[in-house]
Amino acid sequence: MAESFLPGPGQDLSRLQQDDTQKDCTTTRGKPGDALAEAIRAREARNMAYPEGGRLLGDWKAGQKIFNDGFGYRIGSFIPSNPNAVRGGNCYACHQGEKKEVAFGNLGTSLQSYGKVRGQSEPIVKYTYEKIYNAKVYNACSNMPRLGHKGILSPKQVADLTAYLLDPASPINQ
Numbered sequence: 001m002a003e004s005f006l007p008g009p010g011q012d013l014s015r016l017q018q019d020d021t022q023k024d025c026t027t028t029r030g031k032p033g034d035a036l037a038e039a040i041r042a043r044e045a046r047n048m049a050y051p052e053g054g055r056l057l058g059d060w061k062a063g064q065k066i067f068n069d070g071f072g073y074r075i076g077s078f079i080p081s082n083p084n085a086v087r088g089g090n091c092y093a094c095h096q097g098e099k100k101e102v103a104f105g106n107l108g109t110s111l112q113s114y115g116k117v118r119g120q121s122e123p124i125v126k127y128t129y130e131k132i133y134n135a136k137v138y139n140a141c142s143n144m145p146r147l148g149h150k151g152i153l154s155p156k157q158v159a160d161l162t163a164y165l166l167d168p169a170s171p172i173n174q
């Protein structure tokens with residue numbers, strides 16, 4: 001094995017092991033068919049978790065920071081001596097967001113004016129929270145990382161992102 005592939009301090013090698021859903025999506029090349037897709041979504045939904053107190057709309061200003069933070073899965077955050085290192089969502093890697101931000105990826109859909117277009121009804125709040133927590137609950141072989149499900153972001157951080165996308169005062173809706 002080349003030296004650069006040796007585990008460094010805090011590196012999470014469990015990421016190299018595919019879980020059942022990743023295997024299903026790999027073997028079907030992302031096209032699982034209706035029955036398997038339904039089974040995947042049901043399996044993924046079993047691990048949905050919500051913030052304490054059940055408030056799915058958090059603090060949009062905190063959400064803005066998480067959305068911007070490019071350290072989506074920073075290696076240092078796995079160093080046991082630093083278990084509280086905060087991770088970001090790295091959302092701009094795949095999504096358009098605020099108008100003033102010109103550097104963004106386009107693997108995901110544009111999230112500009114997301115809340116302005118959809119409103120803040122209870123089903124929209126729930127969908128947005130759950131989609132960010134685990135995109136595969138809705139789209140079995142989604143290319144979006146399962147940010148809450150994989151413990152990259154906490155339920156509180158997912159609620160902050162939900163508020164950032166939905167709050168009328170959020171810059172993403174201006």
Ligand code: HEC
Nearest residue numbers: 089090091093094107108109131132135139142143144161
């Ligand atoms: C690696 C790329 C990638 C990253 C990083 C990513 N997403 Fe996504 N996202 C996608 C893709 C692809 C889709 C569309 C396919 C789907 O719905 O699963 C999507 C869909 C979504 C949707 C649903 C949009 C709709 O119209 O219903 C939301 C909301 C969303 N992402 C929010 C986020 C947020 C917030 C972050 C950061 C915490 C994020 N995404 C990070 C790839 C990504």
